[in-house]
Amino acid sequence: MAARLLRLRLTLLGSAFRGSAAQGFRAVLVGLLAVAVAVALAWLPTLILPEAAARADLDVFIGSALLGAALLVPFFANRGHLEPRQFASVPARPGSIASALLFSTVLTWPAILLLVWLVALAVLRPEWQQPVWALALGLVLAYLFAVTATRVSSALSKLWFGHDRGGVLRVVGTVLLVALLPLAFFGITAISGAPEGSTSAAARALGWSPFGAAFAGAQQAANGDLGAALLHFGVLIAAVVLLLAIWFPIVRASLQSVERPADPAIARRGLGWFERFSAKPASVIAARVLTYWSRDPRYRVGLSAIPFVPILMILAFWVAGADLRTLAAVPLPVILLLLAWSLHNDVAMDSTAIWSHVASGIAGRDDRRGRLAPVLLIGLPVALIGSTVTVTVMGEWRVLPAVIGMNLAVLFVTCGVSSVFSVLIPYPTTRPGDSPFAQPQWSGSGSGLSQTLSMIAALVFSVPAVWIAVIALVDVTPAWNLGALAFGVVYGTAILGLGILLGGKIFDRRGPELIAATQVFD
Structure with a gap:
């Protein structure tokens, strides 16, 4: 054997020189x-x-x-x-x-x-x-x-x-490679x-x-x-x-195992994101939400405004005389915070389809996990690549673990908080098909309350990871930086998991009320 x-390998090697x-x-x-x-x-x-x-x-x-x-x-x-x-x-x-x-x-x-x-x-x-x-x-x-x-x-x-997910793995590998290239460059120059x-x-x-x-x-x-x-x-x-x-x-x-064969009677082309996810509740919801994010102008308008907020913050601090190298660590956590916070009212944004989740008996945790797909697919590459850009501007590559830990923690914590508030206090938003700049009339106070409480909760729960990262940025030692990375990932993942579980339980208990609320909004 x-x-x-x-002999087969030798033939394959020699085939490159034929022709x-x-x-x-x-x-x-x-x-x-x-x-x-x-x-x-x-x-x-x-x-x-x-x-x-x-x-x-x-x-x-x-x-x-x-x-x-x-x-x-x-x-x-x-x-x-x-x-x-x-x-x-x-x-x-x-x-x-x-x-x-x-x-x-x-x-x-x-x-x-x-x-x-x-x-x-x-x-x-x-x-x-x-x-x-x-x-x-x-x-x-x-x-x-x-x-x-x-x-x-x-x-x-x-x-x-x-073989079906080979393309997705290659994309993930490419993103990780791009994120690590600046680290390799600064590592060589520093050595x-x-x-x-x-x-x-x-x-x-x-x-x-x-x-x-x-x-x-x-x-x-x-x-x-x-x-x-x-x-x-x-x-x-x-x-x-x-x-x-x-x-x-x-x-x-x-x-002793084979891949599940594709059913020839089912279309496998032209389904967009549904081709790249398995036929499981959370995966199907993730594919549908990703389709919304790529086609619905309401999401695109909201995303386009996120980068301008940290730019305005940096300009304000710069005018006040702050050091730009110190401020380099500020924009990325703010971007990730706003990106993940955009999920805090996702049920209202998805008001025309939420009834199908409740009617089909989908578990609340699957609904919560599926809706996180767009933010995580965008946020994780942004956190990794943006962290290398941050340490490039700061001129200190040794703090990269702490910066990555802080950014991932902010992303995960805010995702967990948003997973709870989107089913706890939904408020009216632009309806599908309407102008993204139009807002429905609503006499209640749910909008301001939900936005304020969700943002405060995200900021409060992000403080431990940010505090430890700041200590590591001041005391530039391998122990503090690796500890900040480990704490940020573990702490953020724990808050994200708790947010999914708690939000899922609220979804299971308040399913009919969510349908009624979204119908009122429509």
């Missing part, structure tokens, strides 16, 4: 360019940092980034990867198929380029070449980790999400210009992770500390064993 797959002479020349040129880039990546640290100690830290950072990419990228982009389900009809044991797929991965272009980089690293680091066995062991373990991580990540993605002590702590921390253990172990062995080197290699060996322990059950599960 392994020999057949290796016309121009195609073959172009393939050879691209291949040589890729090899040159891999070698240049190994040579770059020696050019930037001639001192061996500082260069070792940079090697740990670059190696960790590459091995991390080997684990993460195949989860989001695996369209051309072989998957275990493709061999379900082959008369072979799951273990044989798993081993063959694992061995054949070495004959793929990413694996070949990684091998070229590792070999170039071994040649261009003379300080690592004594003892030779430690360098060879570390680089071989790094290569095994990358290969197994790629296979496990790709197989997990296809087992969980299948090249910072004193040794400010970067060695982060390099030591990465050295005890599976991503940087091989390179930190090679450096420890070169320094004569073989015990520490073996401990680093032990971390990497444990990670490889763990990945192998996950890989074989994944192959067995993939061979």
Whole structure:
């Protein structure tokens, strides 16, 4: 089985050079360019940092980034990867198929380029070449980790999400990549210009992770500390064993399960967002609400006004003499706050369809979760990408974890608050089909009360995460910043979950009243 797959991989590699002479020349040129880039990546640290100690830290950072990419990228982009389900009809044991797929991965272009980089690293680091066995062991373990991580990540993605959601995963991966590029740029510049002590702590921390253990172990062995080197290699060996322990059950599960076939009698094209979500209550509501947000001018008018509020705030503070670098952290949380707060009256905006949720017996928590889809799909990329822009303007990339934690917390907390108030105190709003600038006549005070209370609640519940983030921005240490990130994510997620549960219970209890209220508004 392994020999057949290796021959297949060789044929696929050779197919890139077949065809016309121009195609073959172009393939050879691209291949040589890729090899040159891999070698240049190994040579770059020696050019930037001639001192061996500082260069070792940079090697740990670059190696960790590459091995991390080997684990993460195949989860989001695996369209051309072989998957275990493709061999379900082959008369072979799951273990044989798993081993063959694992061995054949070495004959793929990413694996070949990684091998070229590792070999170039071994040649261009003379300080690592004594003892030779430690360098060879570390680089071989790094290569095994990358290969197994790629296979496990790709197989997990296809087992969980299948082919239908491949496009959505690629979009999510692209957004994350764009969000992390500024961080990588500032990290490289800071490492090249910072004193040794400010970067060695982060390099030591990465050295005890599976991503940087091989390179930190090679450096420890070169320094004569073989015990520490073996401990680093032990971390990497444990990670490889763990990945192998996950890989074989994944192959067995993939061979014993199939994707749900599409019903040929049901239209699968032209349904917009409904094509990209599963046929479950929360997912269907999410698809319908996303359709509203993309077509209904009421939502577009509201969204178009959100960016102008923080701009006016910055102008006011700037006129008052405030430092623009300090104010750089203000606009993004305000944008996320207003974006999530726009859900606080979503039931009234959806007045023509709310009766279908109540009549069909949909659980309130599914209604609440489905309505969060547009804000989260917009807010999460904005929070990640905007955080990198924020630290760019501030000129301090070390505070990025705290900024991300603060922004995610504001987004999640406000979503949770809005999930409660949209069913607790709905008030009349523009009806579907009317001008987005027209407002219905209403003699009650629900509008001002709901807006005021929901905004106050969102601000009050956001204070803990913002306070901890501000402390981390003032005391720029890794511990405070990572703690602010963890607290912001955990705290925001907890408030969001509580808001969904509480809002769902209110929806279940007040379903008839909500229908009556929205009919009055119409």
